[in-house]
Amino acid sequence: MDSSRREKVRKYEEFVDRRLKPDLVHAIAERDKVFEQQKIFSDLKRNIENLEKNSVTSLRTLVNLGSEVYMQADVPDTQHIFVDVGLGFHVEFTWSEALNFIAAREENLSRKIEEYTRLIASIKAQIKMVCEGIRELLELPVAH
DSSP states (O other): OOHHHHHHHHHHHHHIIIIIHHHHHHHHHHHHHHHHHHHHHHHHHHHHHHHHHTTOOOEEEEEEEETTEEEEEEESOOSEEEEEEETTEEEEEEHHHHHHHHHHHHHHHHHHHHHHHHHHHHHHHHHHHHHHHHHHHHTOOOOO
C-alpha cells in the first residue's frame, strides 16, 4: 500500500475516533438524560392520578434530606403541588394544571428523544460509511 493511501486511512480512522465516536457517545448520553426526565414526569403523573383517584386531601410522607437521611413530613393540603419547571424554578399547580403541564412536557420530551435517536442513527451511518471507505482503500473483501 502506498503512503498516500496509508495517510488517507489514518485520517479517516482519526476522524472516526476523534470526532464521530465522541459525538455518538455525547448524543447517547444526552438522550439518556431526556429518558430520565421523561421517567420523572411519568412518575409524577402517576402519583397525581393516584392522589385524585383516592381523594387524598392530606398526606404524611418521608422526605429525603440528602445522603439518604429522611425526615417525616405532614402535608395538610395536597390540592396544590410545586413542580420543577426547569432552571431552578418551581411553580405551584393544582392537580389538573400539573397534569396539563406534564402532558405538554412529555410531548416535548418525546420530540427530543426522537431527535436524538435520529442523530444517533445518522452518526452511526456516518461511521459505517467511513469504515466502508477505509475498507475500500485497504482493498479488503466485503464482510457479510
